[in-house]
Amino acid sequence: MTTSTRTEIEDFLYLEASLLDEWRLEEWVELFTLDCTYEVPATDAPEADPALSWSLIHDRRTMLEQRVIRLKKPEAHAEFPHSRTSRIIGNVRILEQREDSLEVSASFLVSRMKAGKFDQYAGHYFYELVPGLKIRRKKAVLAHDCLDPQGKISFVL
Amino acid sequence: MPEPFVIDNREDSLFQVHREVFTSPEIFERERELIFGPAWLYAGHESELPRRNDFRTRDVGGRPVIFTRDRHGEVRVLLNTCLHRGASLCRHPAGNAKIFTCFYHGWAYRNSGELVNVPSVEDYAGAPTDVYRTLPAPRVESYRGFYFVNFSGDAPDLRTWLGTSAYLLDLAVDQSEDGIEILPGTHSYTLQANWKLLVENSVDGYHAKSVHHTYFEMMMELGQTPPMLGDSDTNGVPPAGLGTEFGNGHATLMYPGNGLPLANEAVTHNLAALRSRAVERFGESYATAVFDLARNTIFFPNFVLIDLNFGMILRTITPLGPDRTQVSSWQLTPRGLDEESLRYRIDNALTFWGPAGLATPDDVEALEQAQRGFGARREMPWSDISKGMGKARPAANDELQMRAWWRQWNAVMTGEPLPREVEEFIPFDVPVQQPQGA
Ligand code: FES
Numbered sequence: 001m002t003t004s005t006r007t008e009i010e011d012f013l014y015l016e017a018s019l020l021d022e023w024r025l026e027e028w029v030e031l032f033t034l035d036c037t038y039e040v041p042a043t044d045a046p047e048a049d050p051a052l053s054w055s056l057i058h059d060r061r062t063m064l065e066q067r068v069i070r071l072k073k074p075e076a077h078a079e080f081p082h083s084r085t086s087r088i089i090g091n092v093r094i095l096e097q098r099e100d101s102l103e104v105s106a107s108f109l110v111s112r113m114k115a116g117k118f119d120q121y122a123g124h125y126f127y128e129l130v131p132g133l134k135i136r137r138k139k140a141v142l143a144h145d146c147l148d149p150q151g152k153i154s155f156v157l
Numbered sequence: 158m159p160e161p162f163v164i165d166n167r168e169d170s171l172f173q174v175h176r177e178v179f180t181s182p183e184i185f186e187r188e189r190e191l192i193f194g195p196a197w198l199y200a201g202h203e204s205e206l207p208r209r210n211d212f213r214t215r216d217v218g219g220r221p222v223i224f225t226r227d228r229h230g231e232v233r234v235l236l237n238t239c240l241h242r243g244a245s246l247c248r249h250p251a252g253n254a255k256i257f258t259c260f261y262h263g264w265a266y267r268n269s270g271e272l273v274n275v276p277s278v279e280d281y282a283g284a285p286t287d288v289y290r291t292l293p294a295p296r297v298e299s300y301r302g303f304y305f306v307n308f309s310g311d312a313p314d315l316r317t318w319l320g321t322s323a324y325l326l327d328l329a330v331d332q333s334e335d336g337i338e339i340l341p342g343t344h345s346y347t348l349q350a351n352w353k354l355l356v357e358n359s360v361d362g363y364h365a366k367s368v369h370h371t372y373f374e375m376m377m378e379l380g381q382t383p384p385m386l387g388d389s390d391t392n393g394v395p396p397a398g399l400g401t402e403f404g405n406g407h408a409t410l411m412y413p414g415n416g417l418p419l420a421n422e423a424v425t426h427n428l429a430a431l432r433s434r435a436v437e438r439f440g441e442s443y444a445t446a447v448f449d450l451a452r453n454t455i456f457f458p459n460f461v462l463i464d465l466n467f468g469m470i471l472r473t474i475t476p477l478g479p480d481r482t483q484v485s486s487w488q489l490t491p492r493g494l495d496e497e498s499l500r501y502r503i504d505n506a507l508t509f510w511g512p513a514g515l516a517t518p519d520d521v522e523a524l525e526q527a528q529r530g531f532g533a534r535r536e537m538p539w540s541d542i543s544k545g546m547g548k549a550r551p552a553a554n555d556e557l558q559m560r561a562w563w564r565q566w567n568a569v570m571t572g573e574p575l576p577r578e579v580e581e582f583i584p585f586d587v588p589v590q591q592p593q594g595a
């Protein structure tokens with residue numbers, strides 16, 4: 001993979017963040033490869049493999065698309081009307097540059113307003129990116145020990 | 158406080174619950190004492206403590222506890238509060254320890270509860286280790302690997318408390334000859350709603366179509382046959398399913414299973430192998446109940462087992478306040494499952510369940526909206542739970558399960574016994590199978 005600079009990666013992550021905050025979810029899904037995974041481990045098992053543990057999210061491409069299709073329906077009750085979110089991505093680091101992929105970590109803080117309730121989700125992202133800047137793997141590790149007071153991850157982290 | 162809490166009108170088949178019971182701080186306090194005092198409360202599963210001295214701290218019915226296997230291998234539930242002045246003995250969520258030392262002044266306890274060390278003990282006229290000796294211990298009993306505690310002295314034993322409903326635990330455990338285990342990872346979340354609303358929701362077959370519409374649409378889009386009702390009975394359970402109740406407020410709904418959504422051939426094959434081993438061990442009737450029926454069960458007051466064969470969820474529902482509830486949920490699987498089937502089970506269960514699944518968030522939304530609606534409880538004081546009342550055999554999407562639970566709740570809270578509605582139903586041939594005892 002041609003060497004990427006941190007600025008390029010940051011621009012990419014900021015683009016992703018804005019697609020999510022603007023609910024342009026179909027465009028967001030297009031940032032992912034066809035063999036992608038999108039993972040959120042359980043808050044008490046951040047190191048566990050989401051494929052083999054009782055994690056919060058373990059989506060492959062098809063399920064990711066379905067998640068987006070569902071979220072756009074008014075019958076997705078938990079997100080109707082939509083949450084308004086504002087996310088800050090920071091501390092972006094390139095952990096490893098490989099032949100065919102790139103490992104990146106970042107911190108996130110997602111603020112969310114929904115039905116008079118304001119709450120925040122904090123944590124770390126781990127990405128595996130491939131040439132052409134596509135996401136093969138995205139893992140969002142929450143810094144929470146319980147989903148409180150959010151109660152749910154009904155939008156995309 | 159309103160009286161009555163519950164209207165159980167058998168003549169007109171009308172069942173109502175007063176909405177004040179979801180909002181009143183006095184009722185909340187009374188529940189803490191009367192409901193969560195004398196009941197058997199689920200504390201954990203044996204597979205969560207595989208080695209000696211393993212422990213997990215958690216909250217059981219509003220009490221902080223340490224669920225631990227002591228150095229002799231015995232499972233115990235210790236109150237996680239110091240005899241001295243109350244600080245937590247253990248602040249780690251999980252680990253392995255023989256001794257818990259309170260960080261406040263250093264009193265130390267064995268994991269079997271004895272107080273073994275007090276710093277500067279020479280300053281006491283009577284050594285606290287002699288005066289107090291040991292942490293007061295709640296009663297702990299298990300049924301087939303499920304550990305329950307009881308904080309009151311004069312409750313019946315666990316087996317008696319469970320009564321016939323114990324077979325629902327058998328049906329879960331008997332999916333593999335090696336038993337079952339809890340997977341790593343806990344779904345831990347709170348709701349801004351009264352705990353009893355999630356109890357209702359956990360055994361509510363009526364809301365599935367309306368609340369989880371988008372989920373079913375998705376399954377259809379993915380090529381999964383819509384969860385169609387079959388046309389014949391499975392062990393006496395009709396296609397529309399049925400609800401049944403047991404003593405002490407335990408209740409379940411069951412229906413012929415919808416097979417294995419999104420399963421590939423290998424998974425189908427592996428599951429068929431599990432099933433045929435169960436036929437050998439227990440006979441066809443019992444194996445059919447284990448593998449071909451789905452069920453949602455509430456064990457009074459706050460323990461839920463949802464067993465859909467392709468995924469098994471345990472849930473405890475802990476009230477934090479009249480309008481605030483903490484949920485913990487775990488995934489149970491048959492032991493010794495091949496990795497492919499395990500992955501399938503997890504993925505399939507995850508798409509529906511949990512605070513980031515494609516269905517559970519909508520449940521949470523419904524409960525929070527109901528709680529909000531209770532702001533108008535003075536003007537509209539009653540909730541209705543009458544669906545299917547008066548039927549000899551209510552369907553899975555009727556509300557018998559909730560009424561059974563509410564009658565027990567009401568009996569405990571007011572001392573007023575209300576007779577049961579239906580006979581207990583057992584979906585297999587009892588004399589043929591004898592699941593191993595407790
Ligand atoms: S409170 Fe535990 S040693 Fe003092």
Ligand SMILES: [Fe+2]
Pocket residue numbers: 358364365368369516517520
């Ligand atoms: Fe539901």
